[in-house]
Amino acid sequence: MSKMLITGRRRLCGDVTVQGAKNSALPILAATVLTKGESVLYNCPDLSDVEASLQILRYLGLKAQRSGGTVLVQSDGLSRHDIPDELMRKTRSSIVFLGAVLASAGRVKLCLPGGCEIGMRPIDYHLKALRRLGAVIRERHGCLDCRAPHGLKGADITLPFPSVGATEDIILAACTASGTTTITNAAREPEITDLADYLNKCGAQIHGAGESTVIIDGVNSLSGIDHAIIPDRIVAATLMSCAAMTGGDITLKGVVNSHLGAVLSVFEDAGCTFSAFENELRIKAPEGKRLRPMKIVRTMPYPGFPTDAQAPLLAAAAIADGTTVFIENIFENRYRHTAELVRMGADIKTEGKFAVVEGVERLYGAAVEATDLRGAAALIAAGLCAEGVTELSGVRFLERGYEHFELTLSALGADVKKI
């Protein structure tokens, strides 16, 4: 089991190139099962969640290999339509294979990934939508056997909530269905647009991705293509927290500034200043002053403040000069890192979807344990500004979403070692 040792109170300075987005890479890898021929995916982050998707592709009969940041997928049709439990459980996002394999093979058998560290994460929207597209789904003991006996047929689907995964699953299932599918109340996250961009380059007809109504005209076939994954806006937000908490001055390279609107505005409230250039964003922490409290931060579907950036921002609020209230509207169990921040000296109270963070002047290094991906990032950010040494266990959670994070931070002047 690896640990991270962080010696705090080093100011982060310099330039950093932001990795490709995990949440784009995963559905795009699933989308390759719909294609024939070769797809070359650039800027594909080297993460355990991405590796799990590559393993699923290989199990299904595709060739998938990585060379640096580039992943090459060769797809000549699937040799099977089942995904074993141990592969499904490696990453919860494997659920997007449901729509993709069903559309490609006409059948899919898999066991549900189940709840996870941050909440129950049901998939009822996915199943209801696939049934509307003509799937016959048998659910037994947590496993699904889905068939499309008469092929998938376009339908009008209204989501009760703009679920990212359900929107992606429907897009994947509908691309090669007969007729037109309309998704109302679709998720608008940039990762949905990236998935649609990839699929449209492969020959799909997806209109309106990134808006609330997405229209998919089914096509007969899709061909593999080259595609560069968009930069990871959550990693960018995490690095902003690290800079803000250490009085830093860093430039994020290769970012899409328009994806960061809600995050930027909260860091501005905290007293940070920004200069944006094309694909670059410089963030400067307030000089010689503490961060200001951010008053109320509500997590919302995009373009609202992202739930995935809540934990790292909450770490910053823990050392602000006043009180910040967080309202977590997306997942029900997303404050587990706060108990560990309290061990480091933070003053945080949580109740249901609320967290009240009374900023303290200083955090202190401690032995802490991460229990989920973004919570791990929050504890690293806290360790970077804390007095003394923080020993973080549960590093495997971090590695699901942050590529060689200790190297990224060390290059900016932090003292972080993986042991």
Ligand code: UD1
């Ligand atoms: C994706 C992201 C995750 C991010 C989340 C919200 C990936 C791989 N993961 O997760 O990092 O935190 O979006 O931006 O892209 N829900 C249901 N029934 C369903 C589906 C969802 O009730 O069938 C609920 C969920 O429990 C949750 C809410 O809808 O409360 C949003 O979930 P969703 O947008 O689907 O998140 P994911 O796609 O799982």
